[in-house]
Amino acid sequence: MKTPFSYWEDQFFARSWDVIIIGAGLIGMQSARFLLRNHPSLKVLILERGYLPHGASTRNAGFACFGSLSELIAHEEKEGTGPMMDLVRKRYNGLKLLRQTVPDDLMNYEELGGYELFTSADSEAWSDCQKQLTRYNDLMKPLTGLPATYRLVTEQASSFGFNGVTGLIQNQAEGQLDTGKLMHFLWMETTRSGAMILGGAPVQSVQSGVVTLSDGGRFYAGTILVTTNAFTRQLLPSLDVVPGRGQVLVTDPIPGLKVRGAFHYEDGYYYFRDVGGRLLLGGGRNLDFKAEETTDFALTDLVQNRLKHLLKSVILPGKEVTIGYQWSGIMAFGAEKAPIIAEVDRNVWVAVRMSGMGVAIGTGVAKEVTDLMKV
Template identity: 40%
Template sequence: MFSVWERQSFINYDYIIIGSGIVGLSTAISMKEKEPNANIAILERGLLPSGASTKNAGFACFGSLTELLQDIKTLGKERTYNLAQERYKGLLKLRARLGDEPIDYQNYGGYELIREEELPFLKEIDEVNSLLEPIFSSQPFLIDNKLIGQFGFNTSVVKSIIYSPFEGQIDTGKMMKALIGKAEQLGIIIHTGAEVEAYNETETGVEVTVKDKLYKEINFKADKVAICTNAFTKQLMPEAEIAPGRGIVLITKPISNLTIQGVFHMDQGFYYFRNFEDRIILGGARNLDIETETTTDQGINNKITENLTHTLKETILPDYQYEIDYFWSGIMAFGEHKEPLLTQVSDRVFAGFRLGGMGVAIGTQLGEKLANMMV
């Protein structure tokens, strides 16, 4: 049985957010900014955020040329423009909310490595620049082939480089700590280790059932609920149009005289790497084994780790001496296209998910939109 104090202070809320990743925290913060007196709780199943919010490579980007050209094929120009704009606005909003220093934002620029098979894409760079220029008040993509030698890439593989001055990088850990700190500063309660099993709407609100070792289960109550569980959304919304996608990432040990700075894309965004201080973080290659990587299981795929190791040695760092420190994985969420999903499930239940591997860029924007629907 709960005490009167537990019932008053820990069980009943105006709003409950399920999931403490970028979208969940951003939703709660936006709601608190709109309703300062609202009693808000976030329920997180893990001791740490369980999806990709603490696992991503820290890219503050809006999409590479070849990736956006593929988006145009599936979405058309107008929707691709809107998607890129939402990503860029989301990055600006994240930086404004937390500040550049607390998230260690660095504007080293974004780059795309173009191989022989991708050279035809360069013919369309002017068209894409013309489409996106209103977002940035300048052309977002510039060809700068002298960077191939400057960065030390394998010239037999890399045939051209596209540079964007509008992309940067963050420290993912610092960013998430800053978001958590902001939420707590506003008086938002974060319950970790609170695995939501189900929710049930009643005449007066929503009951959210959480597993608990002491009580077996706890039924939290709220007027309204937001589901912000991205790749794990099907556990609460089986009908959700979503597929999980595991992303595998490696990090090297410190490398002497590393000249690579910035965020880099390859193969329509399926490969991505960046410097982290004097180390390299490299992730991707999910497209080599899509079926296996369509999973919510944390783990490592040997086929992909071998490919990442080869790509790092043969293409990115051919002239460097280095050691790989370790690998990790994070779970993203995808659909038929890159647009995120924002939905009102009922009068009291709302959801925002399917970030397409762009959570850092679009999570803040999606959270604000979700808050606007609920408040």
């Protein structure tokens, strides 16, 4: 096949790699850093279809969270205590590893606590959580070292300015970070550690040893790692990876904003936090799961109107706010919540399906897959 490359491009840019990583999201870049930390002379190339990463890692909410109570109870009911705790451990340890590899001040990490709030519409979930709180604190103690990871703090609801909140639970060990700062740091550090990142490089197919771009250009490497998360089926259609769009809005600055911390609402389907004196609010996939099962980065009136309604009715009652930003990002789900970390062809590895919690588990996943790859 005719190559779009010149002789020079083909000889030097296309053929000199030990490892090619597809996707410059958090997992792709952390994987490159681990590989180069262990083998500094390795030649590592990251191929990213966007000029910026274009998936979830620059479009998320920046929650450094490992589990709100109602979400863990639902997970335990569905998959059992073992798988639920395995995932909690992956998130908790993943966050620890993230903080060992990115200094707190370079991603504005703040341990303000994670919260779950309940209104009269969630009375069943609220009552379940209260009943299970002591048992969950016992389950979490070996991990967090805290006698009470979860605490009932309903009396604090008014200090945040909420309306109609009948229950509030705090997870003391959770935090939040600045997603943009984190991803900017990772891009700079990945490059500094010796990897080359090529943006505007959409991969069309992957085979053992060869990666083909949509214009027919071919790149060659001994080992290939696919970290395309929600977009993986375009390359590897047999994997159980289903996209899930997440829509977000950020208000303009709000003088006297009382909300501080990372909050979950309605089984975690809504989440909000403060950022730079503004409020970030996202979620609403549960309003129409089928429509949100897409890789299309669009916004819908249904979800955006519901987010605005929540702002007015529960989170910032009586405040006139204007919206500064609205965007969407794409997550990856499947039958199980655990990520897929596997060799799918000879020396072709995948680390995908972060189930909407890649900030938490992503660095651990990158470490795990790069430890398994024989490079």
